[in-house]
Amino acid sequence: MSEITPDLVRHLGVLARIQLSDEEVERLTGQLDAIVDNIAKVSEVATPEVAATSHPIPLSNVFRSDVPGDMLSLDEVLQNAPDAADGRFRVTAILGEEQ
Template sequence: MSEITPDLVRHLGVLARIQLDDEEVTRLTGELDAIVDGIAKVSEVATDDVSATSHPIPLQNVFRADEVGEMLTIEQTLQNAPDADDGRFRVTAILGEEQ
């Protein structure tokens, strides 16, 4: 039986401060219901004798050693910058007055 209702989706939208129209509510109701059903199916087959895993095979660190190498000069770094000033990139402000 469906656990996800359109009213629940609208309520979740309000909690998340996301304005949803009727079409989105209908679509999300079906999608969220399918997700909940999928989780329920996994829960049905999960048993105590099967340990929880995040990956089917063991992982290993694939990062290289952190070694100091040749560095770019400030001039090389800024040579293709659209705008620079005093050895720094100049970018348009993205925060408004309210920040």
């Protein structure tokens, strides 16, 4: 017995504020019914003995520990800057006077 009926699809369309033609209702009825059937098949085998998984292969964190290393000196940082002043990068102003 089909759980998805054309009336249910029309009702869902109204709730979603989507205007559906008769052809769309017919097509969506079959598609949604197939989806519900497939979910029911999965639910049959999803028992407490089957562990839930979000990924077929176990994943692990690949990030290294965040440990400070050698740092650049101020001169090294600014050596390739197009313009610098008072130990800072010098850039063109992007905000207007009102800021």
